[in-house]
Amino acid sequence: MATFRFGQHIVKSSAVFLKTELSFALVNRKPVVPGHVLVCPLRVVERFRDLRPDEVADLFMTTQRIADVIEKHFQASSLTIAIQVYKFIAYTHVHVHVLPRKAGDFDKNDSIYDELQKHDRENEDVPSKWRSEEEMAKEATELHSLFN
Amino acid sequence: MATFRFGQHIVKSSAVFLKTELSFALVNRKPVVPGHVLVCPLRVVERFRDLRPDEVADLFMTTQRIADVIEKHFQASSLTIAIQVYKFIAYTHVHVHVLPRKAGDFDKNDSIYDELQKHDRENEDVPSKWRSEEEMAKEATELHSLFN
Numbered sequence: 001m002a003t004f005r006f007g008q009h010i011v012k013s014s015a016v017f018l019k020t021e022l023s024f025a026l027v028n029r030k031p032v033v034p035g036h037v038l039v040c041p042l043r044v045v046e047r048f049r050d051l052r053p054d055e056v057a058d059l060f061m062t063t064q065r066i067a068d069v070i071e072k073h074f075q076a077s078s079l080t081i082a083i084q085v086y087k088f089i090a091y092t093h094v095h096v097h098v099l100p101r102k103a104g105d106f107d108k109n110d111s112i113y114d115e116l117q118k119h120d121r122e123n124e125d126v127p128s129k130w131r132s133e134e135e136m137a138k139e140a141t142e143l144h145s146l147f148n
Numbered sequence: 149m150a151t152f153r154f155g156q157h158i159v160k161s162s163a164v165f166l167k168t169e170l171s172f173a174l175v176n177r178k179p180v181v182p183g184h185v186l187v188c189p190l191r192v193v194e195r196f197r198d199l200r201p202d203e204v205a206d207l208f209m210t211t212q213r214i215a216d217v218i219e220k221h222f223q224a225s226s227l228t229i230a231i232q233v234y235k236f237i238a239y240t241h242v243h244v245h246v247l248p249r250k251a252g253d254f255d256k257n258d259s260i261y262d263e264l265q266k267h268d269r270e271n272e273d274v275p276s277k278w279r280s281e282e283e284m285a286k287e288a289t290e291l292h293s294l295f296n
Contacts, residue, residue, distance in 0.1 A: 048212060048215060048229065049216045053205075056205070056208050056209050057201075057208070057209065059208070060204050061205065064196060064199065064204050067196060079232050080230070080231075080232055081196065081230065081232055082228070082229065082230040082231075083228075083229045083230075084226055084227050084229055
């Protein structure tokens with residue numbers, strides 16, 4: 001079974017729904033909205049500037065492919081795609097957030113930016129708030145099937 | 149003199165500080181933070197999914213190059229890179245926001261996401277809030293010199 005790394009962490013392959021030559025995509029432990037997924041380089045790289053050109057190309061061509069599938073599957077009205085959304089970030093592993101957006105998914109005072117900040121803090125610190133491995137594996141299998 | 153288009157709009161070449169084979173980068177009429185710039189495909193494309201693979205690769209390799217220069221030049225502590233940050237967007241022209249981040253540049257209740265929403269609305273609707281062409285040309289010249 002393939003092994004995936006997110007910085008110092010091992011990612012269970014059951015959470016990974018797509019792998020390309022240089023990138024992989026995984027479902028979220030604590031999605032900010034349904035369908036919020038992450039796209040990462042296979043190589044462990046802390047910062048965007050450290051990616052090689054072929055890794056940048058593969059990462060965003062993969063992101064484009066995933067964004068299109070996610071938008072349709074979650075019947076979104078638009079998408080947000082973002083990297084390095086933090087003011088002060090403990091760099092771990094480059095990742096691109098892909099979020100399908102719908103009417104009313106955030107109020108003005110509860111913005112996606114704040115939610116993404118909370119998201120990564122909670123992913124680091126509060127395992128009790130994570131989804132179960134089974135739930136994540138189920139979603140990953142469902143998403144994987146959309147790429148075949 | 150080269151002509152650049154942003155959807156239906158003509159971009160003055162004096163605001164453009166970098167051009168590659170398939171992309172160009174311009175300074176902002178109303179930057180959300182100092183050093184907030186935009187990277188776009190040369191071809192007029194409304195949505196991310198409509199870009200060809202070579203355009204995606206060039207767009208993000210160019211974004212990476214620009215982000216590195218912008219981060220150093222504006223002495224930022226981190227970067228935000230985002231596309232399609234809106235819930236309901238009037239699609240015009242694909243563009244990648246690059247924002248250098250510093251301590252205290254946004255309060256919790258005045259997040260970058262809200263600022264980016266306001267940013268594009270004001271760019272569309274309130275020309276009196278734009279910077280002068282001279283100010284923009286000065287910054288573009290300064291940034292251009294960093295790529296030589």
